Amino acid sequence: MITFENVSKFYGEILGVNRINLSISRGITSLVGPNGSGKTTLMNLMSGLLRPTQGSINVLGLSPDQPEKLFRKLGYCAQFDSFPKGMTGRDFVQSFLEISGFVRKEAINLTNRALERVNLVDAAKRKVESYSKGMRQRIRLAQAIAHNPQVLILDEPLNGLDPMARAEVIALFRQLSDEGMYLILSSHILHEVDMMSDRVVLINNGYIVADGDTRGVRSEMQEHPLQILIRCDKPSLLAARVFQQDDIVVEARLHKDRRGLFIKTVNPDEFYLFFNKVVLEQNLQVESIHPVDDDLDAIYQYLIGSEGS
Amino acid sequence: MSSRVEVYPNEQVDEKLPLALWWRQLQAIFRVEAKKNFFNRRAILLYLLALNPSLIFIMLIAFGSKRRLIDPVSIIQTFSEVYEGLILRVVIFFGCSWIFINLFRSEIVDKSLHYYFLTPVRRELLVIAKYFSGLLMASVIFSVTTLLCLFLIYFPRGYEASMQHIFEGPGLNHILSYWGISVLGCVGYGSIFLLLGVFFRNPILPATFFYCWELISFLLPPVLKKLTIIHYLQSLTPIKLSEGPYAIVAEPLTPWVAIPSMFLLTAVVLVVTCLRVRRMEISYSNE
Numbered sequence: 001m002i003t004f005e006n007v008s009k010f011y012g013e014i015l016g017v018n019r020i021n022l023s024i025s026r027g028i029t030s031l032v033g034p035n036g037s038g039k040t041t042l043m044n045l046m047s048g049l050l051r052p053t054q055g056s057i058n059v060l061g062l063s064p065d066q067p068e069k070l071f072r073k074l075g076y077c078a079q080f081d082s083f084p085k086g087m088t089g090r091d092f093v094q095s096f097l098e099i100s101g102f103v104r105k106e107a108i109n110l111t112n113r114a115l116e117r118v119n120l121v122d123a124a125k126r127k128v129e130s131y132s133k134g135m136r137q138r139i140r141l142a143q144a145i146a147h148n149p150q151v152l153i154l155d156e157p158l159n160g161l162d163p164m165a166r167a168e169v170i171a172l173f174r175q176l177s178d179e180g181m182y183l184i185l186s187s188h189i190l191h192e193v194d195m196m197s198d199r200v201v202l203i204n205n206g207y208i209v210a211d212g213d214t215r216g217v218r219s220e221m222q223e224h225p226l227q228i229l230i231r232c233d234k235p236s237l238l239a240a241r242v243f244q245q246d247d248i249v250v251e252a253r254l255h256k257d258r259r260g261l262f263i264k265t266v267n268p269d270e271f272y273l274f275f276n277k278v279v280l281e282q283n284l285q286v287e288s289i290h291p292v293d294d295d296l297d298a299i300y301q302y303l304i305g306s307e308g309s
Numbered sequence: 310m311s312s313r314v315e316v317y318p319n320e321q322v323d324e325k326l327p328l329a330l331w332w333r334q335l336q337a338i339f340r341v342e343a344k345k346n347f348f349n350r351r352a353i354l355l356y357l358l359a360l361n362p363s364l365i366f367i368m369l370i371a372f373g374s375k376r377r378l379i380d381p382v383s384i385i386q387t388f389s390e391v392y393e394g395l396i397l398r399v400v401i402f403f404g405c406s407w408i409f410i411n412l413f414r415s416e417i418v419d420k421s422l423h424y425y426f427l428t429p430v431r432r433e434l435l436v437i438a439k440y441f442s443g444l445l446m447a448s449v450i451f452s453v454t455t456l457l458c459l460f461l462i463y464f465p466r467g468y469e470a471s472m473q474h475i476f477e478g479p480g481l482n483h484i485l486s487y488w489g490i491s492v493l494g495c496v497g498y499g500s501i502f503l504l505l506g507v508f509f510r511n512p513i514l515p516a517t518f519f520y521c522w523e524l525i526s527f528l529l530p531p532v533l534k535k536l537t538i539i540h541y542l543q544s545l546t547p548i549k550l551s552e553g554p555y556a557i558v559a560e561p562l563t564p565w566v567a568i569p570s571m572f573l574l575t576a577v578v579l580v581v582t583c584l585r586v587r588r589m590e591i592s593y594s595n596e
Binding site: 047080 | 330333334337338340341344345348349416419420421423424425426427428429430431432588590591592593
């Protein structure tokens with residue numbers, strides 16, 4: 001378990017993060033928020049690159065103050081797109097494994113495996129300076145996972161990757177998560193975060209504004225009724241029935257193609273029961289029914305909104 | 310992308326003093342740093358700086374007084390003047406400032422220091438390995454400079470006369486002394502510049518102050534002279550040069566005081582630097 005207890009970080013008078021209480025368990029946890037919201041600060045605090053102004057952090061029973069122990073269990077792919085000068089991709093991964101204390105033979109094996117995992121075997125002999133942005137991203141990922149850490153922190157790991165590489169990297173994250181790893185990542189690509197994350201932590205202005213799985217977070221947002229689009233053969237009839245349920249339905253309006261009905265409900269469970277009843281009574285032919293704002297994108301818009309854009 | 314899933318067990322380090330691990334880590338950091346120091350493009354300027362005194366000696370041989378270059382006493386006098394005025398006070402001083410300030414500072418500027426901080430290595434080991442890699446580079450380059458200049462100053466006398474002066478006269482003692490002073494200069498100046506590179510965001514100003522302090526050491530009273538590196542190094546030179554009419558003369562230190570003092574200074578500086586690096590945060594945007 002990774003825990004933050006009342007953690008604050010100030011850069012002089014500027015707030016980084018404030019009074020963070022957070023527990024992170026196995027699986028993929030995504031930190032989501034606008035630029036400057038405190039995502040990277042949180043990751044740097046976790047890895048000991050920054051020290052908290054107050055509070056304490058615990059990573060699998062270790063304090064980030066003990067790098068010699070912590071980084072046997074933790075790998076961090078930071079967002080700095082810079083490298084030690086003059087190194088090839090292979091040198092880069094292997095050198096830091098040797099610095100970690102692995103003997104050369106083991107370091108070579110681990111380097112080969114890491115390069116394979118990020119699909120960079122062919123380019124490994126080239127200098128990192130000559131790599132494309134996506135390749136540089138992947139070699140940093142290889143360096144972070146090479147020693148098989150239990151915790152992997154990834155700051156904007158999908159940046160610069162083409163769609164194919166992005167899909168491969170996401171599959172790798174899922175695989176690592178299935179192996180029991182703790183993955184903590186930040187990303188601006190909300191639909192991909194939504195797709196791969198077991199849990200999201202929304203951060204804004206240094207504060208955690210929401211935390212949990214996407215559906216759970218959405219269901220707790222009482223001030224924003226859930227929107228559902230129902231496509232059926234008699235949307236007008238359905239609308240007439242829905243208007244009689246003003247205790248659970250806040251708003252209903254016909255879709256512009258007049259083949260569907262938008263519903264806003266404060267109590268989705270009750271609404272679905274009611275809807276089933278109407279379908280049976282009126283013999284409605286239902287084509288589809290799906291919530292339109294229970295994804296991460298909508299949650300982000302509701303909680304952070306234009307501040308983040 | 311590979312779909313194989315195997316997790317290597319992390320090496321368990323339960324020992325209180327995992328010396329074998331530390332030794333491996335020191336060697337690994339040392340290799341990376343030494344390679345970076347010697348083959349970095351930035352090192353070209355350093356090599357040019359180190360070549361400067363040799364060019365002066367070549368010019369002396371080509372255009373200087375032949376009589377002066379054959380007389381053994383004049384030879385070592387000329388070398389001593391160039392050594393103290395140029396090699397020690399300029400080449401070794403500025404060379405060490407370049408090498409040792411950049412051990413940490415250049416990686417902060419290049420935003421690559423975090424890779425070291427993200428490995429399971431004690432930061433104290435990082436400081437020690439970086440210092441010794443810098444010391445290796447400085448010692449090799451400035452030893453070559455010193456020895457090359459000595460070779461050039463003996464060159465006009467011819468092989469036999471030079472060998473006689475070296476092995477039957479005071480030559481060997483002079484060569485070993487100046488070579489040792491060069492290395493000791495790298496040890497002392499290196500530690501100070503390492504400290505400046507770690508403590509100051511812009512080390513140019515403190516380095517300039519330090520240069521001025523070293524430059525005016527001949528004007529300082531004996532107590533303050535002991536706070537300059539050059540006083541310890543000058544105490545070891547086999548030929549004592551006059552520092553001019555305004556110099557405050559102080560008793561030179563014996564080698565038994567001067568040499569251990571440099572090492573003691575280095576040890577203290579390394580401890581302070583380790584403490585600083587241990588607490589160091591990575592926040593490149595503030596640099």
